[in-house]
Amino acid sequence: MIELNNITYIVEDKGNKKVILDNISIKFEDNCVTAITGQNGSGKSTLTKIIIGIIRPTSGQILYNGTDITNYSIDERVKLGINYAFQQPITFKGLTIKELIDIATKQENSIPKACEYLSRVGICAKDYINRDFDKTLSGGEQKRVELALALAQNGNTVIFDEPEAGIDIWSFDRLNKIFEKNKSYIVVSHQTKFLSSADKIVVMQNGKIVQYDDAKTVLKNLKHTTCKKVEE
């Protein structure tokens, strides 16, 4: 279980102190899909980056199954089983999709095996596997590979930051379906369709958590301005 205690993140912005996360405490339940929603700029990405260790909080504590991991590096957290997919995928010059899959899975995969990971997110694998993971891929393609990598790592807690952004609903539905029962997922999302399929919903506003409850309960009271309706 991931537990945040009194997490505050403050940055220096043009000489002024800006509070990005304001004393956040939350326990993410195991074996459950927790959606994080809230307006742009409310601190969702920052919160998830603090969990994986990309951002270090100004104060507060992060526990993983009771262990204090506040000072763990990113890779140490990955070794514990926390995986992360970026809102904006990061590209490389010279690294192929296959090589990234091999890194993520810590083994040299056969082409069919590597393709399997890609077909999970609905991309025709053979065409991609040996391509560089660079800017010549479309935004949607980059995003799907990003999701495939996080899933390929096979940790027990997977964090997705706006996985639906830039990819079509069809493939996003598939992603939703391959969530495994005995794992935990923390998913930043604006889509009502996704939110209603989640177990729990966290609503953020101005760096604070303003709601955290069962999805049904939260959705009843949710202001519609914070999330987008999916066009069917």
Added chain:
Amino acid sequence: MKLDKISQNLLEKIAKIHEIPNGAVSFRRNGKGEIVRSTPSIEIVRKEDGSGINIFVHSSCKNESCHIPVVVSEEDFFDLVYNDFYIEDGASVTIVAGCGVHSNGSGGHDGIHTFHIGKNAVVNYIENHIAIGNGSHKVLNPTTNITIGENSVMNMETNQLGGVDYSNRITKATLKENATINITEKILTNKFNVAKTDFKVHLIGKNSKCNIVSRSVARDESEQVFKSTIIGKNECFGHVECDGIVLDRAQISSVPRVDAKSNLASLSHEAAIGKIASEQIIKLMTLGLSEKEAENKIIECFLK
């Protein structure tokens, strides 16, 4: 022919071969042409003054390859060689050149290669440079002069991955109608290495094309200077791209230049030099690598 350990090691590194290969070969060691072997399509002839070889690739040559490695393993020996390549119309050939220097003192090689490429030909030219040993004055200065005839293509790949204390690579090409040159350069410098590169491409013919991609990594106290000039005198296309990663106290300077001497010339350049993007390291760390492993992986793949 039996090869000594040092030559074997160098050949492995520059041409991925352990022994003298079959087919057309010229093997030069410490200034002497040790082996020269021709095939019906690729004729290799020693120059009378011993200064190098003439290579005639006949029209009948289709997808054959030719190895012309050079090894300098004698201490304080500096080799100077002139090789001329005559590629006939319609030939297609892969030429694997390269030089390995082993020295605990000084040693080096200046190779001046001149290509005369006819029409409708395809030339793949691979040049690998390596230096090993404790010497601190291992020098390689390759010069390549190229004329590419109508509808011909030259794919040139140069790799210099470590150990060379000083290098000054000069490449000049002139392209006729519909001719294409694709150049890929990879350089890794470390310690106090200095590597200079200077490309000059004249796009004379209509629809001639040039694409230069340089990727380099500079570590320690090393220094790299990348210069490129593309001159477009006709309806033509030219692009140069220089990506460099600078580590430690190293320096890279990139001086790309494009001269359009016709309003139909389409020329562009891109240069991006800096440390490894920190988000790339972070991304690989989220895939489980440590910071150091991530850095090494990025460099290895960047130069691959």
